[in-house]
Amino acid sequence: MTLLRVTSKALPEHNRRHNRALLLQTLLHDGAMSRADLARESGLTRVTVSDLVNELSSEGLIDELGPREGAHVGKPAQLIGLNVNAYHVVSLDLSGDERFVGALVAIDGTVVHRLDAPVHGATGDDALSTALGLARDLVKRSTVRVLGIGIGTPGVVDGEGIVISAPNLDWAGIDLPQTFGAEFDLPVHVGNDANAAALALHSYHDAGPDFMVIEIEHGAGAGLIIGNALVTGGAFTAGEIGHLVVDPDGEPCVCGRRGCLEQVVAVPHLRERLRRAGAQRRASVLADAGRALGYAVAPVVAALGLEAVVLCGPADLVEGPFLDSAAATVRSLTLAGTGEGLTMSAAGDDHDLVLRGSAVFVLSAELGVS
Amino acid sequence: MTLLRVTSKALPEHNRRHNRALLLQTLLHDGAMSRADLARESGLTRVTVSDLVNELSSEGLIDELGPREGAHVGKPAQLIGLNVNAYHVVSLDLSGDERFVGALVAIDGTVVHRLDAPVHGATGDDALSTALGLARDLVKRSTVRVLGIGIGTPGVVDGEGIVISAPNLDWAGIDLPQTFGAEFDLPVHVGNDANAAALALHSYHDAGPDFMVIEIEHGAGAGLIIGNALVTGGAFTAGEIGHLVVDPDGEPCVCGRRGCLEQVVAVPHLRERLRRAGAQRRASVLADAGRALGYAVAPVVAALGLEAVVLCGPADLVEGPFLDSAAATVRSLTLAGTGEGLTMSAAGDDHDLVLRGSAVFVLSAELGVS
DNA sequence: CATGGTTTGTTAGTCAAGCTTACGAACGCG
């Protein structure tokens, strides 16, 4: 049952775009195959597929790879493969405290070339020029056509890509698409860093159609994919769980309240508490933090019927007692039927998730692949 | 930014269906207007609109209402109105403990004719035949074409409309579409009762594109609309928050744990606790229950960036201290930026919500209107 | 080794559904 309200008109050319995207998508996720295979996979006719393949081929997005290996009856199939280097995306990850990271990313999410630039604490226009410089260097470096610029930034980002607020960078109302668009004649797509990570997991790690990723770094944020779609929330604040209060009697937070999730699980606070506790009580401190996270996550898991939650953050903190305790807590708080199918896992400290997810912003908007 | 993975082919006829639905949708929500108005609203050309209008008119779905009142320059516009009685939906609400309620529902959600049948505690095949009988009577009563049968039932319902489990009715793996389809030559669409309520609020009460409705009756369940779409969850368990533990030291629950949300807020338990506490401590008991609900809801509000939460249940319980305390708790636990835009409200004891939402199951699937 | 069955990809033609262009009908206004 698909219950989605119709809100805009449909034209034949939208149709074509959709089917083009469907073929690219199929080639990306299922690998090279023949036109006839594509027809069977997609439900389109061989004729239509041939036509679309010609179009995509003339744009260089796909390649003819020659006949299929192995013995089969009938005329040998000619394999068609996605040319993952037809375009590269200039991706920026602005979530780091110390450095902004940028990369050229291929269509399959491969990081082709990586650069970074120090920021340590720079904010406002300084941070903006650092990001611009990074993009400039990457565009210069690129050996193939650039499809666009994808930016994953901390903070709240609206539907147009304007950063409504990013306290760490002291940004408010920063129009990144305009700023970058003025210098580069390329489409620019911007999103929240945790949302980027969620998209990367969705597109490149088969995380499933419904899951939540929780980023534990300097702060704590979440990204949600529901029904194969990113959840942004009406005011674009979905995933902003850092200042959810998990312990009303906890330590004071910069936001003025006490016991925010960020106070309990964010890396700086957690490391400080571990230091104070000493090696002996390390596991217990981590388990306590995991339990607090579990209390915050359980209602979301139950309400959305989530089957997967992924934790991202420093492996030495996130994996082990922290994850185990969080998972056990969620299971113990949710109904057997709901919590049983739950897989909680750690994606380690994979900073490339944000980079590759930022590329998905662009790939999804420009080519329809994700 | 629309980030939704492409998963199936698009054909020209889907296009047509989509645009038909768009016109119906526009007429439903914005009222009668001329073909030219429809063209402006929808973005389609006047020619295309005229063609679609002819098609819809010949099916009796819309009516020509004559010229528009008032003086305007140019040729007078001929108003076109949705014929909300072109079809009726046979809707069943199986969520009651005492009685199943059924109704003939018009396209605009108006309840045209209502029937009910006692069940008090009947389960299994008995409950099923009661529901079938109700549908039979309603089909007999209908004076206009019946578009289909929509059923809102407690429990977990899969994508095909099969009731995977509904403990109250002692149902497991009950294929309602098949059972009803065998007797009635009509499309049958089945969903969870809380989801039906959510759809009714979405379609007929402008509840917005993202919100959660919490049904507090014999149990406690939630329905979620995210991005104008109903959230079902991978295992169709979204909204099953009744056995979320909100108080690990609370009273034992039938599920074997302690302090489930249902133990705290469900009507029978809440009434019993009020009885024991006496009139004097009534407000305090209600506030306590509201607070517990708030603790469960806050993480969901933060994670999804929700701007609206609606409580449904007996007005004497839900409105007042319960709602106030729940709202205050959610606000106090979520970040200012997130919680500030939050509207928590009570829809009272509007049992028709489930009936009308069950009609939306059918209207949405068959006509594309919601 | 010729023949037949199978699979692939293409060619030719059809159909559906949107679009643009153009026009008659009906109004208010000067």
Next chain:
DNA sequence: CGCGTTCGTAAGCTTGACTAACAAACCATG
């Protein structure tokens, strides 16, 4: 009373999917 404006429709175009039919290339088989 003519003029500009708006509405709805008619005619023809374009896009993009479809079906039907076919040539090419392979395997199997007598």
